[in-house]
Amino acid sequence: MSEPWPVHTVVFDLDDTLYPELDFVLSGFAAVDACLREGRGVEGFAEKARELFAAGRRGKIMDEVLPLLGLARDQGLVAELVETYRNHSPNLQLFPDATEILDWLTPRFRLGLITDGCARAQMGKIRALRLDGCIPYRIITDELGRAFGKPSTEPYRRLAALCPGGAEGFVYVADNPHKDFLGAKQSGWRTIRIRRQGGEHAEYVATAAESAEVEVSLLSELRLRLVPDAGSAAHGFTAKAVDTPTVKLATMDRFRPCALGAEEP
Numbered sequence: 493m494s495e496p497w498p499v500h501t502v503v504f505d506l507d508d509t510l511y512p513e514l515d516f517v518l519s520g521f522a523a524v525d526a527c528l529r530e531g532r533g534v535e536g537f538a539e540k541a542r543e544l545f546a547a548g549r550r551g552k553i554m555d556e557v558l559p560l561l562g563l564a565r566d567q568g569l570v571a572e573l574v575e576t577y578r579n580h581s582p583n584l585q586l587f588p589d590a591t592e593i594l595d596w597l598t599p600r601f602r603l604g605l606i607t608d609g610c611a612r613a614q615m616g617k618i619r620a621l622r623l624d625g626c627i628p629y630r631i632i633t634d635e636l637g638r639a640f641g642k643p644s645t646e647p648y649r650r651l652a653a654l655c656p657g658g659a660e661g662f663v664y665v666a667d668n669p670h671k672d673f674l675g676a677k678q679s680g681w682r683t684i685r686i687r688r689q690g691g692e693h694a695e696y697v698a699t700a701a702e703s704a705e706v707e708v709s710l711l712s713e714l715r716l717r718l719v720p721d722a723g724s725a726a727h728g729f730t731a732k733a734v735d736t737p738t739v740k741l742a743t744m745d746r747f748r749p750c751a752l753g754a755e756e757p
């Protein structure tokens with residue numbers, strides 16, 4: 493294996509990188525199911541929605557399920573259900589290897605997040621996973637505008653503007669070669685693809701332009717790939733400051749509040 497990369501900032505994608513997005517989808521369907529059952533006496537939404545999702549349908553599931561339940565495709569109702577889906581409070585858990593690697597990374601590197609998706613839904617996921625407490629630099633691209641979702645270089649530029657250090661000291665860890673690595677590579681960042689067995693994009697064979705520099709099957713492998721760079725010590729990210737709750741809190745106190753993706757009122 494090649495030498496570990498000296499980096500100062502480890503930036504993650506969210507969905508299917510740190511937690512299984514399917515859990516959010518299913519809990520969202522359950523929330524919509526309860527809304528229809530309690531508000532209109534209509535049963536069966538979650539089951540039909542799960543069937544369509546399992547068949548690979550994306551994007552219009554609300555519209556497609558309503559006629560199957562004997563309801564008209566009323567756009568007002570669809571909008572209400574989409575809001576219910578996006579705003580529900582999910583019960584989510586990090587992948588076990590994500591928990592492990594975040595514990596290891598926290599005292600050693602600056603941590604960041606760049607995620608696409610509806611801002612309110614993404615903030616709900618971040619809170620449910622308690623990532624707002626351990627990943628201080630967060631960009632939700634929806635807050636920048638639709639034009640700035642991945643693979644735009646803009647979210648990488650915005651995050652880098654918050655964190656001192658050279659471009660080669662950033663690494664982006666993500667699961668979707670269709671969009672995750674193009675902007676990162678154009679920004680001069682290093683890239684790692686997490687390719688979990690059974691993952692949504694695990695079978696996809698990326699083109700050279702889409703590919704990450706390195707692939708791993710578990711985030712735990714980052715321990716072997718990354719070392720704090722020379723600038724990390726200057727910022728307090730030293731291997732000495734590890735693994736006691738007191739030190740972790742002191743380390744977190746040095747972070748500036750997140751400028752983007754900050755807590756909503």
Ligand SMILES: [Mg+2]
Binds near residue numbers: 506507508666668
């Ligand atoms: Mg993803």
